[in-house]
Structures are given as C-alpha cells and as structure tokens.
Amino acid sequence: MICVLGALLLACSQEYTKEVKIIPRPLELIENDQVFTLDKHTNVVFETDNEAVVKVKTFFLRELSRLVERTVQQGKEVRDNNQIKILFNDSLDIESYILKVTEKNIVIESSSYGGVIYALQSLKQLILVNNVSIKSKVYIPGVSIKDSPAFAWRGFMLDVVRHMQSVDELKKVLDYMADLKLNVFHMHLSDDQGFRMEIESYPLLNEIGSWRVDYNTSDENINAYWGRPEQQEGEKATYGGYYTKKQLKELIQYAAERNIQILPEIDVPGHARAIIASYPELSCSQSKTYVATGWSRLNNTLCPSNEACYELMDSLIAEVAEVFPMPYIHIGGDECYRHYWEEHAQCQDFMRINNLKDARNLQSYFIHRMEEIVSANGKEMIGWDEILDGGLAPNATVMSWRGEEGGIKAAQMNHDVIMSPASYHYFDFKQGQSSYEPNLGYAQSLLSKVYAYQVIPEALNKDQEKYILGTQANLWTESISDWSKLTYMVFPRLYALAENAWTHNENKNWDDFINRLKFHLDLMDQKGIRHAKSVFNPWLHHEGNGKEIKVWFTSEITDPVIRYTLDGSLPNGQSAIFTDTLRLHKTTDLQAAIFDGDKLLGQVIQEHFIVHKAAGSEVRLIKGDTESDIQSITDLCYGELLQAGDEHWVQMNTDCLIEITLNKPQDINKVMIHSLRHTLHGLYGIARFEVFAEMNGQFKKVGDTGKIGENYMQGRNIMQNSIECELKEVRKIQVKLYKVDPIPEKHAAGGKESYMKIDEIVVL
Secondary structure, X not given: OHHHHHHHHOOOOOOOOOOOOOOOOOOEEEEEEEEEEEOOOOEEEEOOOOHHHHHHHHHHHHHHHHHHOOOOEEOOOOOOOOEEEEEEOOOOOOOOEEEEEOOOEEEEEEOOHHHHHHHHHHHHHHHHHXXXXXXOOEEEEEEEEEEOOOOOEEEXXXXXXXXXXXXXXXXXXXXXXXXXXXXXXXXXXEEOOXXXXXXXXXXXXXXXXXXXOOOOOOXXXXXXXXXXXXXXXXOOOOEEOOEOHHHHHHHHHHHHHOOOEEEEEEEEOOOOHHHHHHOHHHEOOOOOOOOOOOOOOOOOOEOOOOHHHHHHHHHHHHHHHHHOOOOEEEEEOOOOOOHHHHOOHHHHHHHHHOOOOOHHHHHHHHHHHHHHHHHHOOOEEEXXXXXXXXXXXXXXXXXXXXXXXHHHHHHHOOOOEEEOOXXXXXXOOEOOOHHHOOOOOOOEOOHHHHHHOOOOOXXXXXXXXXXXXXXXXXXXXXXXXXXXXXXXXXXXXXHHHHHHHHOOHHHOOHHHHHHHHHHHXXXXXXXXXXXXXXXXXXXEEEEEOOOOEEEEEEOOOOOOEEEEEOEOOOXXXXXXEOOOOXXXXXXXXXXXXXXXXXXXXXXXXXXXXXXXXXXXXXXXXXXXXXXXXXXXHHOOOOOOOOOOOOOOOEEEOOOEEEEEEEEEEEEXXXXXXXXXXXXXXXXXXOOEEEEEEEEOOEEEEEEXXXXXXXXXXXXXXXXXXXXXXXXXXXXXXXXXEEOOOOOOOOOOOOOOXXXXXXXXXXXX
C-alpha cells in the first residue's frame, strides 16, 4: 500500500522503483519492502553527546537540506516515527557504519565522524535513485546496511601544476570524492611546469617559479604538450599562479568536513625545474633556466652535493607541514635524470667522500636526507617507487606507480605501500578505443581494467598484505586544459576506483557495477557534468586483405546490443543488430552504437572505410629503408591513433620512392596518405610527397604537396595529406615520400633522426 501511494505522490518525478544503486557497493545490504517518507515534518535527532557525532551535526543537516531542497531541522527529542536518528556505537570500527531505513524511521549508527559521513553518502544515493526531481515528499527505499571499507587509504591525486584549478573547482573535486567515500586528496604542488604553494621563506618560488609562458591549447584533436616550445629570452610568463596559505587552509577545512585529508607533494630531486628557475644555484649547471612550458628534461634536477638544496627543503617542508595537518608529506622522488650528477665533478667528488657507489646511491642519499627533514617536522615521508633505488629510507611509505613491483618489494621489506600502478590508475590515459576518444593522454586505461584491479598483489603473503594501505588513482593534467576535460577523464573511472578501494573483493561484480553505474551517469547528464560513455561504446575492429575489409565489434560490457548502419545514417533502436563479421567490398560509411531498447547508451562510432583503386595492387620499394612489409600499403588495413606498434602502420626510416602497379588501368583523381605523428620519439608526419604517373613508358610528376608545414609541428595525432590530379587510364604510379629532416633543433627530439609511418597509399 505504501509503495503504491508513494508512486502516486511522485508526480512529475520518475516512477518509484525501490532500486538501490549505491556505489561503492556496501559490505552488507539487505532490502526490505518498507519505504520511509521524508517530508516537512521529518527532523534529525542526535542521540548522543559523543564529540564525533556532535561535530557532524552542522554538516549533516546542511547537506541533507541541500539535497532535498528544503531545510531539515534538528529534533529536540526522540520520537517513534518520521525521524532520522544518529546513534553512537563504540563497537564499530573507525570508518564503519550501520544504516537502517524502515517505514517509521532512519537510524544511523557509527563510532566516528567519518562513519556518519559515509552513512550520509549512502543515504543521499538512496534518495537520489527515486527522487531525481525532489518534490514535497521524498521516498527512501527500505534497507539494512552494515558497511566498512576494505582499505584505509582511498585516494585521488590531482596534478595542479600542469593546469592550475581554481579553489572552487578543487572543492567540486572534494565533493565528488566525498560522494564516493574516498578519503585522501593528493595535491601535486610542484613540478617542472610550476610551483603552486605560497612559500614565504623563499619568495622567488612564487614570483618566478609559479609562472610560465602560456602554450596551453584547448584543441582536443592535437595533443602537443610533449612538444611545446621552450620559453625564450624576452618572453613573458603569464600562465600559472599559486595557492595562498589562507586558500589552502580553507580547502583543508572543506575537505575535513567531508572526512578527507589532503596530502601535499613537493616533487624532488627531479621534476624540480620550477624550483631551479627560481634559484638556479641549486642545479648542477647553476645556469639560468625558465619554468618549463610543457614536457622537458632540461636542467630539472637538484644537485645533491649542494647543501643549499637541503637548506631550502628544510624551510619549504616546515611551511608545508605547518599548513597541512595530514601526518604525511609526499616528496616525489620519481623520474630523476641522474646523468646531470654523473657529469658533474662536484657530485662525483661528493660520492667518493661519502662512499656512494653510483648515482643511484646518490639519489638514495638525497631521499634519506629528505626523510630526516620531513621527520624533523613531525611528518612521515611518502615517495613514488623510485625512492627504492639505491636503498629505501628507514620509515618511508612507497606509492607504487611503475607497475606493482615497487609496491611488492617495499611490502616485503615491511614498508607501508599505496598501490597506484599507471596502467590501471592513471586517469590521464584514454578510457576507450583511441581513434574515437578525445586526443588526450598517451595510453589506455579502460573502466573495465580499473575495476578489475586487485589491490593486494598475489605475490605477497598474509603477513606482508597488512602493509598495503590501499589504492589511489592519479590525474596528470598535461592535456587537461579546462574543467570539462578534467571531468571527462575522471568519470566514470572514479566510480571504479572507489569500489576497488571500499568494497571487499568478494563483493565486487562487474555486471552489477555497470547496472548501478548507468543511474549515476544519467544523473551526471542531468547535472550537465561532462563524462565519458566509452564503456558503452562498441570497439570497432577491422582487417583488410586487399579485396575487402572485414569489420567486427567487441565490447567491455556483457552481451551488448550493437546496432549499425552502412549508409551513413545514424543508427537507432530499429537498426540492424550486429551478429557476425561484416564484409565491405566498396567504400562505406559505417556507424554503430550500443542500445538498451531504443535508448542509446554510449556514443555513435563512425568510420569512413575506403576501398580504393589501388587496393590489392602490387607494391615495390624502389628506394628507401623500411622495417615493414611494403605490400601492406595497399591491403586496406588502416592504422589507429596512438597505436605506433600497430602492424598496420608501415615504418620508413628514410625518404622513400614507392611504385604501385594497379590491377588494371584506372582514372585517378586523388592520392591520399595518412601518416602517424608522435614527435616526442622522432615520429613525424611526412614532410612532403610527390606523385608520378607512367605515361608512354616514362614516369612524369603529376603532383607535389611541397613542404607540409603542419607536419613539422610537434604533436601526437594522425595527419592526412593529399594531392588532387586528373589522370586517365593509368597503370603505374610512383609516390615519393620525404621525411622531416632535420628535426627542428628546439623540438623534444631535436638532434635525432626522424622516421615516418603510413598505413595506406589511397588512390581515388
């Protein structure tokens, strides 16, 4: 009767379903047939004078009132019905809680501030699932939840250096984390591209080190962070800034209300160019440098033989420790380019005097000194797993990012560990098929992979497992130039991270997670929060044999309904369902998407497959050096973005002259070439190409692009270049490809030899 009445009263709202869609999934959840009705008479009573519960009053009432869009009052006395009761239960673990919803009351039990906050987050999700549009009455499905986290450390790191988010944006991040019961916000505050915290004892860190020349781009098609020009003499640094201590303390308080601690990171001895730009005497070269505009290894490592480095770090860490109450400080320690030390006479002398065998041991010396500084300021030190190199400092905690090996080794040495392997937990990686994602990031970490991660490595025994504090995801912002990109890369992977960190492994279930996730993504759509729907996109695979293109689909989700069209029209709920491999014998505009009934779940994947006039034609390399099968240039196998190892890309190390003998005489209107660009490693688009056609037994030039200026620019994407021509009854053509030579001196790969990769020579 209550359920029927509730459904009738939910006018203008979604139909009442009693579904429970909590993420992360609770330890124990039992649904019942009752429904609690929250109305204007409902109040909240705190049946305890326990300090932790009393402290939560203001936040609890404010958050609940905000959610239901009206003020929820504190009750003065306990009553039998229409009340939310907060009870103290000292038998529960520190972050555990009990939440019971019946027709009469809602009861929350906890032994801590955090436990009440987590119960509130679960209650909020129960409210939202059936009350997306809040009305005069709110219907909450009956449940009995007993919940506690699998891991104590449930973290998310945001790089505020490469792109500096505003304080208001950081508060939004903290809200997102709180919703998912994450409890550590790791702020990456210093790097080569900027220094983001106010430091009074060394003011040049802010006057100089916090600013760089603005080469940011909002273009999601060209990924050029790893190729930005260096600042030149006379250029003005206008991008950046820093957080004042007042702002940071405000943020820390905001986080604490949500039971989140903020972990500061000052990255040394590598990734220190912003520090060195401010104080050049701290590097081995002691030469003037600028804050890096993008990726750079130039002059970015502190000199461990210079005592002034430790004096600066002593003052700096003291100021960090004064602002941040969390018991840890992260000192980075990653990607330190030790060749500076190997080439520096003072460092070599320092190593001999201190009996340090090599530069790895010199790095370990620096890290040990950092631990002494951190410890002297009443904190414990965390570092990326490179701090293992040369010997681990006695009380250091290791954050394992280069896979699991560092974390395993540290745990076996009885050191605490946070597992954060890049292939699973770098949220700057793409979360779908590369060619159909925004061109952000440089690798892939799919939602299904994030969810599948096992936090405790199998290599550890029971005694060693206790050193795994938990897990953390990281968002490096090299390509994240604005807020919409940030939310796109974070969601929905943050949901998977949260479930890994909170939910005990035996309670995890991928299909159930996806079912719950759909509701949360719909809610984000209603709020206008940009997010990826990549997990609901079909993965398009193809293979050519010179005669036809075979196309098939796979998916991250179980038993997807993939609908497609071949005529360029958008698929809908009535389009053909994919069941078996498609065979394309002519140029086709294929579009495909995953549907739930008539509802489009993800995005429409589009591909223009060209079956061209040279398909299957004989190919001969007249001149040049290639490491690939030259015949594959006409096999109809097209390459994918970011997949430099994809065999569909044909690598050429020199200028090349290629001859194609068509299967029969053809009229030719265009010759088109796709080339892969990944300039950080010297892979550039073709610098120029020419087309020659055989006429009367001789080859005559019929087209020339000239120098393609765009292909001399740095970036990571696919380039398309073509030559228009009008040729009749041609049997043979030759294509001459020129590589970028030399690579411009100030490019990331300057001084190296370039090479090219193309997938097809398309003849139309």
